[in-house]
Amino acid sequence: MNPRMLAATTARVLNQLRHDHRSIAMILVVPSVLLAVVYWLFENETLPPGIPRTFDRIGPIMLAIFPFVIMFLITSITMLRERTSGTLERLMTTPIHKADLLFGYGIAFAFMAALQSAIATGVAYWVFGLDIKGYGGLVVLVAVVNAVLGVSLGLFCSAFARTEFQAVQFMPIVVIPQILLCGLFVPRSQMNSVFQTLSDWMPLTYSVKALQEITANVDATSEMWRDLTIMAIVLLGLLALSSFTLRRKSS
Amino acid sequence: MEQSPAIEAKGLTVRLRRTEVLHEISFRVPEGGVTGLLGPSGSGKSTLMRSVMGVQRIASGTLHVLGRPAGTPALRPLVGYMTQDAAVYGDLTVLDNVRYFAALERKSRGDAREAIAAVGLTEFEKRKAVDLSGGQFSRVSLACALVGKPRVLVLDEPTVGLDPVLRVDLWERFRALADQGTTLLVSSHVMEEAGRCDSLLLLRDGRLLAQLTPDELRDRGKSQDLEQAFLGIIREVQPV
Numbered sequence: 001m002n003p004r005m006l007a008a009t010t011a012r013v014l015n016q017l018r019h020d021h022r023s024i025a026m027i028l029v030v031p032s033v034l035l036a037v038v039y040w041l042f043e044n045e046t047l048p049p050g051i052p053r054t055f056d057r058i059g060p061i062m063l064a065i066f067p068f069v070i071m072f073l074i075t076s077i078t079m080l081r082e083r084t085s086g087t088l089e090r091l092m093t094t095p096i097h098k099a100d101l102l103f104g105y106g107i108a109f110a111f112m113a114a115l116q117s118a119i120a121t122g123v124a125y126w127v128f129g130l131d132i133k134g135y136g137g138l139v140v141l142v143a144v145v146n147a148v149l150g151v152s153l154g155l156f157c158s159a160f161a162r163t164e165f166q167a168v169q170f171m172p173i174v175v176i177p178q179i180l181l182c183g184l185f186v187p188r189s190q191m192n193s194v195f196q197t198l199s200d201w202m203p204l205t206y207s208v209k210a211l212q213e214i215t216a217n218v219d220a221t222s223e224m225w226r227d228l229t230i231m232a233i234v235l236l237g238l239l240a241l242s243s244f245t246l247r248r249k250s251s
Numbered sequence: 252m253e254q255s256p257a258i259e260a261k262g263l264t265v266r267l268r269r270t271e272v273l274h275e276i277s278f279r280v281p282e283g284g285v286t287g288l289l290g291p292s293g294s295g296k297s298t299l300m301r302s303v304m305g306v307q308r309i310a311s312g313t314l315h316v317l318g319r320p321a322g323t324p325a326l327r328p329l330v331g332y333m334t335q336d337a338a339v340y341g342d343l344t345v346l347d348n349v350r351y352f353a354a355l356e357r358k359s360r361g362d363a364r365e366a367i368a369a370v371g372l373t374e375f376e377k378r379k380a381v382d383l384s385g386g387q388f389s390r391v392s393l394a395c396a397l398v399g400k401p402r403v404l405v406l407d408e409p410t411v412g413l414d415p416v417l418r419v420d421l422w423e424r425f426r427a428l429a430d431q432g433t434t435l436l437v438s439s440h441v442m443e444e445a446g447r448c449d450s451l452l453l454l455r456d457g458r459l460l461a462q463l464t465p466d467e468l469r470d471r472g473k474s475q476d477l478e479q480a481f482l483g484i485i486r487e488v489q490p491v
Contacts, residue, residue: 008354012343019342019379090338093304094355094399095327249308249322 001099009096009104010111013078017112023074027112031066031120038062039128052131059130060211061184063120063139067113067147068204069175075109075154076167083158092248101246102155102239106148113147114140134214138224142214145231146207152238153203159245178204183212203234255318257282257403257434258303262312265298272298275312276459278452280436282317282402285429287448288438289481295457296438297335300407303436304332316403328356331401335408337392341381345372348380349394356399366398369424371417386413393421403434410439422447442478453484460488 017023042054082088091101121139124130132139157174161167181191181199188199199205210227214220258280265273273295280286288296301307302314305322314321317329339348345367353363367376370390375383380391393409406425410418422444425435429449437448445451446465453460453468461468461484465477471487472480 004357005355008351012340012347012351015347016340016342085341086334086336086338087340089301089306090332090334090395091355092306093327093330093332094352095324095357096355249306 001097001103002095005096005100006104006107009100010108013105013108014111016078017108027070027074027116028119031062031070031116032123034066035059035062035120035124035128055128056131056215058184059124059128060132060139060215061182061208063117063124063143064146064204064207064211065179065182065184066120067117067143068150068207069171069179070116071109071113071147071150072154072157072175073168073171075105075151076158076161076170077164079105079155079158080161080164080167084163088246089250092246098243098246102243105155106151106239109151110144110148114144116147117143130215132215133218134216134220138214138220139211142207142210142224142228142231145228145235146204149203149207149231149235149238152235152242155242156238156245159242178202181205182208184208203231206230206234254282255315256280257317258286258436259315260312261314263299263302263309263314264311265295265302265307266310267298271310271457273302273457276457277312278459278462280434280450282434283429283432284449285425285435285437285447287445287451288436288454289442289445289451290440290454292440294454296440296454297407298457299454300332300405300436300438303405304330328399329401330403330405331396331399333389333393333396333404333406333409337389339380339388339391339395341388342379344377344379345383345391345394346376348391349398352395353398358398358400362398362400363394366394369397370394371420386417389413401433404428404436406435406437408438408440410441410444418444442481445477445481453481455485460484 038058039055045054047053117140121136125132125136153174157170158167161170181195181202182204188196191199206227210224213224213227256279261277263273263276264271276299288299290296298307302309303316303321305326316326319326346363349363349367350360353359367373370393372387372390372394375387380388383391389412393406396404396406410421413421425437429435445468448465450462450464451468452462463471468477468480468484469475472483474480474483
């Protein structure tokens, strides 16, 4: 790896994003708007005393899902464009190392994810009074790791798509099952054993668990660090797999 | 001891999805000078260039650039490449595109400006690449290939779609680079451009018909017109 090439790639990816106002709005504004929708959906619910609001249960899960889904989508499309426009092959003829390219993408989108979750967490906390017991910075940390997880999954999946349409088709296959089984709709403890096992193998599950730990505990728990470590291992594994899909030579 | 040639192919054979597109091609390109790779569309020019750049797997034979097998990591800073379809980020400005490639070749911002000036795009440097005309767009790609100041430049149809004044301008620049010792391999399907090269590789249907100078081409093809001379050689090689 070469720091200058890594920095140049990060700057280039961010620079491309800067010209793309829609994607910026999708990253920075849409999560807060969707949070607002969820808040108002449950605005008039009547709860027995002592039972937390539905928003307090769903809010943290949404904070985990946004960066994952949005970064997956943006990365897989951007990387696919890089492959189809010929720039990827052109880059492979320069001294750049594959790791500079992959980590350049990772760092650029992790930065955007940090902004995104800072805004979304702030809105959830101050505007809608989301009850987070733990430290807000940890929420942002989990969101960033989760976003990079989405980035690495997107980089990996883009290798198996030939067109942007095919890339989008990975959403229902790769992303939606994780949303269904991560504990958003039904708590994991109430799922049947097959779904629980499947859920154990899905990375999004661990980010939801980590966020639930933060919202429920004042101090960072070892459970949370364990979940975070699992996410980090999965994302590094996916990045390593992605580097095998970036071939210098075509046959 | 003889200096190793800039590019040397021996029995180079390349297959694309089981179809053989280059058949046992052998040639040597000495260091310095402009070598034209000429042939009709579909003759295998781009595949040959991609092989030289090391992004195309070779089925058999050998291909060496500056004495090393094509695609060796050590070659990457030494060889510049302009692809046929401009490999440029449309959503970045001209300057940002060239500066990115400059950074990858360990060159400065000043080098990027110089390369942009060399292709005559200085007044457009703040413009997004996607907003440029087709000819300007491909010149951004050319600037990205020039910025690394490589010893070998592989240019895939660099003058396609350019206005005649600019075309002459670019060929003069290629000449100047060659005079400074750069080796240029330039493909074209316009035979008129062949006259500006020191040496020609004539490619047709994935076979190398001949390697010769423009004068030798006129002699052997029995025509002062290079297009006619090329036809003459095709008839000589494959009698109708």
